[in-house]
Amino acid sequence: MDIASLLGLVICFGLMIFGMVFGKSFSVIMDFLHVPSMLITFGGTLACMLTQAHGIPGFINSLKSIGMIMKTQNFNEGETINNIINLSNVARKEGLLALEEAANGIEDEFLKKGILLIVDGTDPELVRSILETELICIEERHASSAGFWDRMAAMGPAWGMIGTLIGLINMLKELEDMASVGPNMSTALITTFYGSLIANWICTPVANKLRDNSAAEIRIKEVMVEGLLSIQAGENPRVIEEKLKSFLAPSNRDSVGEGNEGGGEA
Incomplete structure (x- = not known):
C-alpha cells in the first residue's frame, strides 16, 4: 500500500x-452534518458523473480507479535499465533466441511481449509500432481515469453552489423572521463546504496522483522500447547503457551498473 x-x-x-x-x-x-445538503452535493455530483459515464459499468470502474493511488508502484528506472543491460549481454553472448528463456523470469508483460517479438524475428519498425501503439492505449486509459476525477472535482463545487442557492432562496422567503437568518445561512453554506471538500480533499489529489503514476509508467515503458530495439539492432551493451542513462537525471545515473560485461567494440 x-x-x-x-x-x-x-x-x-x-x-x-x-x-x-x-x-x-x-x-x-x-x-457540519446536514443530510439534505449531503444529498444535493454528493448525490448531484455522482448523478452528473453517471450521466457522463459510458454506462453503469464504466462509471463503477472509474470510481474504482481511486484504489490505484493506494497501490505501491514500482517505477524504478535504474532497475529497468539494469535489466535491459543484462538482457543485452545475454543476446550478445548467446544470440537473440536465448532471450526467450530469459523472458520466462520477467514479470512485466510489456517487456516480455517486446522480447518475444524480437525472438520471433519481427521487423524492428513493426516492433516499435506494436509497442508504441500499446503505449498510446495505456496512456489513453490512464487519461480517462484521471479525467473522471477532474470532472468530478468540477461538479462538486458546482453542486455545492446549487445547494447554496437553494438555501439562500429559502432563507429570503423567511427573511421577516430574523432569528432564522443565521441558521438558514449556515445551512446554505454547508453545501459549498461539501462541494469544496469533494474537489480539494479527494478528486483533485486523486486525479493528479493518477496522472503522475501514468507519466512514470509510460516513461519506464519508453525506456523498455528503446532498450529492446537497441538489443535487436545488436548494439554493444555499453552503448545501450549510455543511451538509456539519458532517461535518468544526472544524480541517478550512478545507480546504473556497467553494462558491457566482456563485450567487444560497438
Whole structure:
C-alpha cells in the first residue's frame, strides 16, 4: 500500500476536524452534518458523473480507479535499465533466441511481449509500432481515469453552489423572521463546504496522483522500447547503457551498473 497517499488523506481530514473543534467541544461537528445538503452535493455530483459515464459499468470502474493511488508502484528506472543491460549481454553472448528463456523470469508483460517479438524475428519498425501503439492505449486509459476525477472535482463545487442557492432562496422567503437568518445561512453554506471538500480533499489529489503514476509508467515503458530495439539492432551493451542513462537525471545515473560485461567494440 502507498502509505503517502493514505497518510495525506487522513491528515487532511484530521486538520479539517481540528479546525472545526478548536476551542470548542466535539459536539460542534454535528453542526457540519446536514443530510439534505449531503444529498444535493454528493448525490448531484455522482448523478452528473453517471450521466457522463459510458454506462453503469464504466462509471463503477472509474470510481474504482481511486484504489490505484493506494497501490505501491514500482517505477524504478535504474532497475529497468539494469535489466535491459543484462538482457543485452545475454543476446550478445548467446544470440537473440536465448532471450526467450530469459523472458520466462520477467514479470512485466510489456517487456516480455517486446522480447518475444524480437525472438520471433519481427521487423524492428513493426516492433516499435506494436509497442508504441500499446503505449498510446495505456496512456489513453490512464487519461480517462484521471479525467473522471477532474470532472468530478468540477461538479462538486458546482453542486455545492446549487445547494447554496437553494438555501439562500429559502432563507429570503423567511427573511421577516430574523432569528432564522443565521441558521438558514449556515445551512446554505454547508453545501459549498461539501462541494469544496469533494474537489480539494479527494478528486483533485486523486486525479493528479493518477496522472503522475501514468507519466512514470509510460516513461519506464519508453525506456523498455528503446532498450529492446537497441538489443535487436545488436548494439554493444555499453552503448545501450549510455543511451538509456539519458532517461535518468544526472544524480541517478550512478545507480546504473556497467553494462558491457566482456563485450567487444560497438
